[in-house]
Amino acid sequence: MKMYREWLKIRTKGPLNFIDITEKVQEIVEKSKISNGMVFLNSMHNTAAIFVQENDPTIFEDMKEFFERILPLNRKYHHDYEGNLNATAHLKTNLIGCFLALPVEKNKLVLGTWQRIFFVEWFEPRERKVLITIVGD
Amino acid sequence: MKMYREWLKIRTKGPLNFIDITEKVQEIVEKSKISNGMVFLNSMHNTAAIFVQENDPTIFEDMKEFFERILPLNRKYHHDYEGNLNATAHLKTNLIGCFLALPVEKNKLVLGTWQRIFFVEWFEPRERKVLITIVGD
Amino acid sequence: MKMYREWLKIRTKGPLNFIDITEKVQEIVEKSKISNGMVFLNSMHNTAAIFVQENDPTIFEDMKEFFERILPLNRKYHHDYEGNLNATAHLKTNLIGCFLALPVEKNKLVLGTWQRIFFVEWFEPRERKVLITIVGD
Numbered sequence: 001m002k003m004y005r006e007w008l009k010i011r012t013k014g015p016l017n018f019i020d021i022t023e024k025v026q027e028i029v030e031k032s033k034i035s036n037g038m039v040f041l042n043s044m045h046n047t048a049a050i051f052v053q054e055n056d057p058t059i060f061e062d063m064k065e066f067f068e069r070i071l072p073l074n075r076k077y078h079h080d081y082e083g084n085l086n087a088t089a090h091l092k093t094n095l096i097g098c099f100l101a102l103p104v105e106k107n108k109l110v111l112g113t114w115q116r117i118f119f120v121e122w123f124e125p126r127e128r129k130v131l132i133t134i135v136g137d
Numbered sequence: 138m139k140m141y142r143e144w145l146k147i148r149t150k151g152p153l154n155f156i157d158i159t160e161k162v163q164e165i166v167e168k169s170k171i172s173n174g175m176v177f178l179n180s181m182h183n184t185a186a187i188f189v190q191e192n193d194p195t196i197f198e199d200m201k202e203f204f205e206r207i208l209p210l211n212r213k214y215h216h217d218y219e220g221n222l223n224a225t226a227h228l229k230t231n232l233i234g235c236f237l238a239l240p241v242e243k244n245k246l247v248l249g250t251w252q253r254i255f256f257v258e259w260f261e262p263r264e265r266k267v268l269i270t271i272v273g274d
Numbered sequence: 275m276k277m278y279r280e281w282l283k284i285r286t287k288g289p290l291n292f293i294d295i296t297e298k299v300q301e302i303v304e305k306s307k308i309s310n311g312m313v314f315l316n317s318m319h320n321t322a323a324i325f326v327q328e329n330d331p332t333i334f335e336d337m338k339e340f341f342e343r344i345l346p347l348n349r350k351y352h353h354d355y356e357g358n359l360n361a362t363a364h365l366k367t368n369l370i371g372c373f374l375a376l377p378v379e380k381n382k383l384v385l386g387t388w389q390r391i392f393f394v395e396w397f398e399p400r401e402r403k404v405l406i407t408i409v410g411d
Contacts, residue, residue, distance in 0.1 A: 001138040001272075001275040003310060003410065005377070036140060038177055038270060040312055042377050044386030046328050051231050054183050058215035059227045065215075066228055070207055070344055078332035078339075090333045091340055094325050094370055096231055098389075101238050101375050103142070103179050103268050110268060112181030115235075131377050131384060133312060135272070135275075135409070136140065138275040138409075173277060175314055175407060188368050191320050195352035196364045202352075203365055207344055233368055238375050240279070240316050240405050247405060249318030252372075272409070273277065 003135050004032030010128040012048070012121035015085055018060045021130070022116045026109050028132045035107050037136015041100040047089035047123040049096035050130065054114040067092055082123075089122030096120070104136060140272050141169030147265040149185070149258035152222055155197045158267070159253045163246050165269045172244050174273015178237040184226035184260040186233035187267065191251040204229055219260075226259030233257070241273060277409050278306030284402040286322070286395035289359055292334045295404070296390045300383050302406045309381050311410015315374040321363035321397040323370035324404065328388040341366055356397075363396030370394070378410060 006028045010019060029039055043050045053059060067088070077087035100117065103110040111117075119130065143165050147156060166176055180187045190196060204225070214224035237254065240247040248254075256267065280302050284293060303313055317324045327333060341362070351361035374391065377384040385391075393404065 001140070003275070005310070005379075036142070038272065040375050040377065042375075042384070044384075044389065046326070046386070046388055052183070052235055053227065053231060056216060058217070059224075061215035062224055063228060063231070066208065071340065078335035079330060080332070087333075087336055090327065091337060094327060094337070097234065097371065098326055099375055101177050101179075101236055103177065103270055105142075110179070110181075112183070112266075114183055115181065129386070133377055135312065138277070173279070175409065189320070189372055190364065190368060193353060195354070196361075198352035199361055200365060200368070203345065234371065238314050238316075238373055240314065240407055242279075247316070247318075249320070249403075251320055252318065 001135060001137055002034065003133065004034060005133045008130045008132055010119050012126050012128055014125045015122055016064050017121040019119045020055050020116050021119050025117055025132060029104055029109055029134055030107060032134040034104060034134045034136040037104050037134060039102050039104050040133040042131045043098040044129045046093055047086060048128055049093045049120050050098055050100055051096050051118055052115050053118055055116045086123055092122045104134060138272060138274055140270065141171060142270045145267040145269055147256050149263050149265055151262045152259055153201050154258040156256045157192050157253050158256050162254055162269060166241055166246055166271055167244055169271040171241060171271045171273040174241050174271060176239050176241050177270040179268045180235040181266045183230055184223060185258050185265055186230045187235060187237055187256050188233050189252050190255055192253045223260055229259045241271060275409060275411055276308065277407065278308060279407045282404040282406055284393050284404065286400050286402055288399045289396055290338050291395040293393045294329050294390050295393050299391055299406060303378055303383055303408055304381055306408040308378060308408045308410040311378050311408060313376050313378050314407040316405045317372040318403045320367055321360060322395050322402055323367045324372055324374055324393050325370050326389050327392055329390045360397055366396045378408060
C-alpha cells in the first residue's frame with residue numbers, strides 16, 4: 001500500500017458558493033497512480049464545508065432557504081466578532097461536515113450515478129485549502 | 138496492509154425505512170480475513186443515508202418527527218421535479234451523512250455497546266448499494 | 275504501511291461539555307511514530323459527538339441555543355426512557371457525527387489554523403471512550 005497527497009486550492013466567490021470539485025479530485029487520483037483504495041478530503045476551515053450531492057442548483061437553493069430558516073441571519077448570536085454570516089457559518093460546517101472518505105477503483109473515484117463532490121463557502125470570498133490523500137495499491 | 142472490497146445491496150421498503158446492516162457488514166469483515174484495520178462504508182445515493190445509532194424504534198420516530206418539523210413536506214421546495222419527499226431527502230442525506238469509517242479489531246467491528254450501523258431510505262422503495270472497503274492487516 | 279491504535283478515555287462533566295482533545299490526539303500520533311498517513315477517531319457512544327471546530331466558547335453557546343431551538347427539551351419525544359436530554363442527545367449525535375478521518379504529516383496532525391478537535395457530551399457526566407487509529411508510514 002502506498003500514499004499520495006496533494007493540496008487543492010479553491011478560490012470562493014462568497015457565501016453559498018457551491019463548487020463542484022469532482023473533476024479536480026479525479027485529476028489528483030489519476031496523478032497518484034493508485035488503482036484501488038480510498039481518497040480522503042480534508043477541508044482546513046471552520047466556515048466552509050465539503051460534501052457529496054447531486055449537481056443541481058435547485059438543491060442548493062433549498063439548502064440555502066433551509067439554513068436561513070434554522071439559522072436565520074437576523075437573530076442574535078454569541079460569536080458576533082465577524083457578524084452573523086460568520087457565526088452561522090461555523091454551525092453549518094458542523095452540520096454538513098469538513099471531510100470525506102471515498103472509494104477509488106481502477107484509478108477512478110467510485111461515486112453513485114448522481115453523486116458529485118462539493119465544496120461550499122458559507123462566509124466570504126476566500127482562498128480555501130483541501131488536503132487530498134489517496135491510500136491504496 | 139491489504140484491502141478487501143465488496144458491494145452490499147439493500148432493498149428498501151420506502152421512506153423512513155431504517156435498516157440495521159451491522160450483521161451484513163460484520164459478515165463482509167469476516168470474509169476479508171483482515172484482523173486489524175478500518176472498514177469504510179460508502180452509500181452511492183443522495184436520497185438515503187448511513188449512520189451509527191442504537192437499534193431502538195423510538196429514536197427513529199423522534200428523527201422522523203424532527204425532520205418533519207425542520208423540513209416539512211407541505212412547503213415549497215425548488216428541487217420539485219420528483220416531489221417534496223425527494224427534495225427533503227437530498228437535504229436529510231447531507232445532514233446525516235453518506236459514509237462511515239469504523240475500526241476493525243480481531244476481525245470484528247469495534248462498536249460501542251449500543252452502537253449499530255443503519256442505512257436509512259428517505260425516498261422511495263429502491264435497490265440501494267453500499268461499497269464496503271476493509272483496509273488493514 | 276503500518277497501524278497504531280490506542281483508546282482515549284474522556285471523563286465528561288455533563289451536558290454540553292465541549293472538550294478540546296487536540297493535544298491528546300497529537301500525543302497519540304507522536305507515540306505511533308507514524309510520519310505520514312491518516313488518523314481515525316471513533317467515539318463509542320450514541321449520546322456524545324466528535325467534530326472539528328474553533329476553540330471559542332461563543333460558538334458553543336450558539337450551538338447550544340441552536341439545538342434548544344430545533345430540539346427543545348420541553349416537548350414530547352418517543353425515546354423517553356431516560357428523559358428528553360437523552361432523547362435529544364441521540365439526534366444531536368447523528369447531526370454532528372461520531373467519527374473523524376484527519377491527515378497526519380511529519381508525525382503531526384494537519385489541521386487548519388483555527389481547527390481543533392472537540393468531543394462533546396450531550397447527556398450526563400460519563401466516562402467516554404474514543405478509539406484512535408493511525409495508519410501510514
